[in-house]
Amino acid sequence: MKYTLNSYWKVFWKFRSIHAMRTFEYRKNFFFWAVVATMWTLFNIFFYKILYQHTTTVGGWGEYQLYTLVGLYTMFDAIIWSVLSHSMKYYTRDIYSGEFSNLLTKPINTVFLIFTRYNNYNNLPRFVIGVGLTIWSLLQLGAAPTPLSLMLALLAIGLGLIWISAVWLCISTLAFYVEKLDNINEVFPALRRIYSYPASIYTNTLHLVLTTVIPLGLITTLPAETLHGHLSLTSFAWLLVSTLIAVVSAALFFRFSIKRYAGVAN
Amino acid sequence: MKKYLYRIKLSIMISFWHRSELLLWLFLDAIPIVIMFFVWQSIYSTKEMIESISLPEMLQYYLLVLVITNITGSHFESFRVEQIRMGKIDFFLLKPFGFLAEIFWTHIGGKLLYLVLALPFLAALIYLLSQYFPVSMINAPLAVWLVFGALLLFGFLVEYLLGLIIVLLGFWFEGSEGLEHFKWISISLFSGAMIPIALLPEWLQSASYALPLQYMYGVPINILLDGAVSSDISLLPPVFFICFLILLVTLLWRKAVHTYASSGG
Amino acid sequence: MKTAAIVVDHLSKHFKVYKKEPGVWGSIKSLWHREYETVKAVQDISFSIDEGEVIGFIGQNGAGKTTTLKMLSGLLYPTSGEVSVLGYTPWERKPDFQKQFSLVMGQKNQLWWDLPAIETFELNKAIYDIPDNQYKKTLGTLVELLDVADIIKVQVRKLSLGQRMKCELIAALLHNPKLLFLDEPTIGLDVIMQKTLRDFIREYNREFGATIILTSHYMDDVKELCKRAIIIEKGTKIFDGELQSIIAKYAKNKILSLVFSKPVQRSDLEPYGEIKELTQDGTNYTATLLVGRKSATASASKVLSKLPVQDLTIEEPPIEAIIRDVFADTKRS
Structure with a gap:
């Protein structure tokens, strides 16, 4: 009997409801972390505001143009801290503890389980702020994205998320090879700052690399530019190709690494 | 004395076992600073000076922020609060060493090893960056360096004591390690770590100049960049602040030992 | 099948x-x-x-x-x-x-x-x-x-x-x-x-x-x-x-551990099983016997009635012992 999309859909929502129940169980916790997340977001935005007290452009981007990018960055951050960082943390933790066996013996795709098992809802406010900031900045700019631009921007965002997930999975899969590396899941959170600014601040080779083979520079810049009405087909092509390569590499590396999985002796 | 040396040795060994993590932290912590370099370089493309700070000085400022963060930073809060929550500190309460001493010596041992790895790394990074960016040189007499060293010690103690307070609050509050975030944001905002205090909005500047946190980053960096200790800098506020924090820690610890129920969980 | x-x-x-x-x-x-x-x-x-x-x-x-x-x-x-x-x-x-x-x-x-x-x-x-x-x-x-x-x-x-x-x-x-x-x-x-x-x-x-x-x-x-x-x-x-x-x-025996209040003779114990250990040093009087699995309880009650027993335990030979015996046997053959 093959698993249908319907089965995966059911499992996905079952996990979401489990975490909703857990959030409700620990609601004080939820409020506290929602406040902390919001605080960080406002702190970040505040920093950009201070920068623009002393300049009119950063990397050639005006204040409101940058806020579009910052809004998108905040949205990405909300997803990273709600979903990816937890999934990857439990993934590496389970590899080290031997509990990964629980996942491997289930008749459902392991990578699907890894990514969908966990999430929290603490970053919902952060996501809302991100969306709000993006829309507000576009209003300030008087920019009205066409339906096509909107679709392309969403496509860019989707590709960005897939690229991030694939790369992060690769990095975390190193847990199969390294005896102990608690902060392996800190690598991506540090890298994400690269796309908290427009790609144009980076120069020469670094700029080239970050807008092509390692498209960290494109994650927020591309959808922001698209929303501003500047379509760059080359950038899109690079993001698409890099994402495909990342996904294929991640799948192969993961499969290869499972073979190394020894679990804990007892 | 032997007891303390042994504790340090043990914690160095444990830290060494986690050396790959330490190396990774070094690399990861450097990324935001490198990004800042690019940001400021792009901002200074349209002007020479911002609040009388030139680009080379601004870049040197952020390098010093990185160095100070590496020397003074503390990350033990989450781990220790979890130990309390799980009721795992019985062991330390029974031994003549005590929980606070355990935290202190582990922190020192870990920090020493970290610096052995960090200093060469930072030197290499600074060299590399100065090849691509116009970083200003530091030209300061020994006396200024000594004051800088004293303020580094101050920064180290503040981070450590604040961390300790957060850990001790873990005896009463679940999730007190979340207070780490408030600590970081406060220090970033008021100490000059995020941006030179002179660039902050007026109201925030006044607050920063009134608080002792500026002695962690803003003041030490400025005396090195200026090459001199200005007359309006006094070491009294930092000393008082440390005394205040030590008092707070002592009070909290006494209360905590009373409250602690070894069932934990 | x-x-x-x-x-x-x-x-x-x-x-x-x-x-x-x-x-x-x-x-x-x-x-x-x-x-x-x-x-x-x-x-x-x-x-x-x-x-x-x-x-x-x-x-x-x-x-x-x-x-x-x-x-x-x-x-x-x-x-x-x-x-x-x-x-x-x-x-x-x-x-x-x-x-x-x-x-x-x-x-x-x-x-x-x-x-x-x-x-x-x-x-x-x-x-x-x-x-x-x-x-x-x-x-x-x-x-x-x-x-x-x-x-x-x-x-x-x-x-x-x-x-x-x-x-x-x-x-x-x-x-x-x-x-x-x-x-x-x-x-x-x-x-x-x-x-x-x-x-x-x-x-x-x-x-x-x-x-x-x-x-x-x-x-x-x-x-x-x-x-x-x-x-x-x-x-x-x-x-x-x-x-x-x-x-x-291999597990045909059980272990009988005995503590006596008075010294006992080797000959007193021999009828009940194989003597593995016997201590009579003036303060401690203990013995360990190997008795047949099926007759363990019967042997134990006989010992209790005939000898000055202060404490008695009947134990399974530990699995390690059984495995050691099986292993030793396999090596020998």
Whole structure:
């Protein structure tokens, strides 16, 4: 009997409801972390505001143009801290503890389980702020994205998320090879700052690399530019190709690494 | 004395076992600073000076922020609060060493090893960056360096004591390690770590100049960049602040030992 | 004729283990030079198991039992050898295969800690794609067999270890697996709970006809449930056969430990069994006797009535001793 999309859909929502129940169980916790997340977001935005007290452009981007990018960055951050960082943390933790066996013996795709098992809802406010900031900045700019631009921007965002997930999975899969590396899941959170600014601040080779083979520079810049009405087909092509390569590499590396999985002796 | 040396040795060994993590932290912590370099370089493309700070000085400022963060930073809060929550500190309460001493010596041992790895790394990074960016040189007499060293010690103690307070609050509050975030944001905002205090909005500047946190980053960096200790800098506020924090820690610890129920969980 | 559920042919698994010298210098050395050691966890094991059998894997800690089980579940790739479980190659991990077996490890858990067990059951229902009516029926049967109706809606973290273990079992059996691997299922449980679990396993095998492999280093687990046992020692199979014959041959004795209030003569004790140890040093008067398993109680009561006994215990020879004897025998032959 093959698993249908319907089965995966059911499992996905079952996990979401489990975490909703857990959030409700620990609601004080939820409020506290929602406040902390919001605080960080406002702190970040505040920093950009201070920068623009002393300049009119950063990397050639005006204040409101940058806020579009910052809004998108905040949205990405909300997803990273709600979903990816937890999934990857439990993934590496389970590899080290031997509990990964629980996942491997289930008749459902392991990578699907890894990514969908966990999430929290603490970053919902952060996501809302991100969306709000993006829309507000576009209003300030008087920019009205066409339906096509909107679709392309969403496509860019989707590709960005897939690229991030694939790369992060690769990095975390190193847990199969390294005896102990608690902060392996800190690598991506540090890298994400690269796309908290427009790609144009980076120069020469670094700029080239970050807008092509390692498209960290494109994650927020591309959808922001698209929303501003500047379509760059080359950038899109690079993001698409890099994402495909990342996904294929991640799948192969993961499969290869499972073979190394020894679990804990007892 | 032997007891303390042994504790340090043990914690160095444990830290060494986690050396790959330490190396990774070094690399990861450097990324935001490198990004800042690019940001400021792009901002200074349209002007020479911002609040009388030139680009080379601004870049040197952020390098010093990185160095100070590496020397003074503390990350033990989450781990220790979890130990309390799980009721795992019985062991330390029974031994003549005590929980606070355990935290202190582990922190020192870990920090020493970290610096052995960090200093060469930072030197290499600074060299590399100065090849691509116009970083200003530091030209300061020994006396200024000594004051800088004293303020580094101050920064180290503040981070450590604040961390300790957060850990001790873990005896009463679940999730007190979340207070780490408030600590970081406060220090970033008021100490000059995020941006030179002179660039902050007026109201925030006044607050920063009134608080002792500026002695962690803003003041030490400025005396090195200026090459001199200005007359309006006094070491009294930092000393008082440390005394205040030590008092707070002592009070909290006494209360905590009373409250602690070894069932934990 | 019964079909073979599991066929294992010359299975081996070797691991690389790193060594580190003690001290700070050892830590520094390990930066550029790491010494490896190859551990032969499983070495050339072959056996086959029919459908519906309940088999015990016996062995000391580190003997290779869990490693073998993991290869049978597809968690580990063998270094060499062939395995066929229910007609599948386990490490291909085909969903059709995974839906037919269940691995329960005594100290690992899959229940969500801060939610009632029933939520994990519903999750597994979705994961194993179990139809509604089958789920209700199986759940009902399992809940009744284990008598947990009043705790499945209580948060798992509030349950005792025994209750948690029962719920873990239910979570593992909701999809009616044909094959059950139980790795140290009774570890850490009290005597009553151990018996409850054993009764349940027996009942499950009877009702569903599942093939069960049980690993344990508690002889009692295996004695109560398994007709056939496979003894694994240092990665090799040293015995595969009827449990009764092991017990009859190697565990045919029990140990009688005695403390006397007065000195006793060797000749006084000899009629009751083989004297392993006798201490008469003026303050302590103790003795250890090996008595026949079947006559242990009778011998004990005779000793109590005839000699000045202060304290008496009857013990099973430890499984390590039994295994040592089997191992020694195998070496000799």
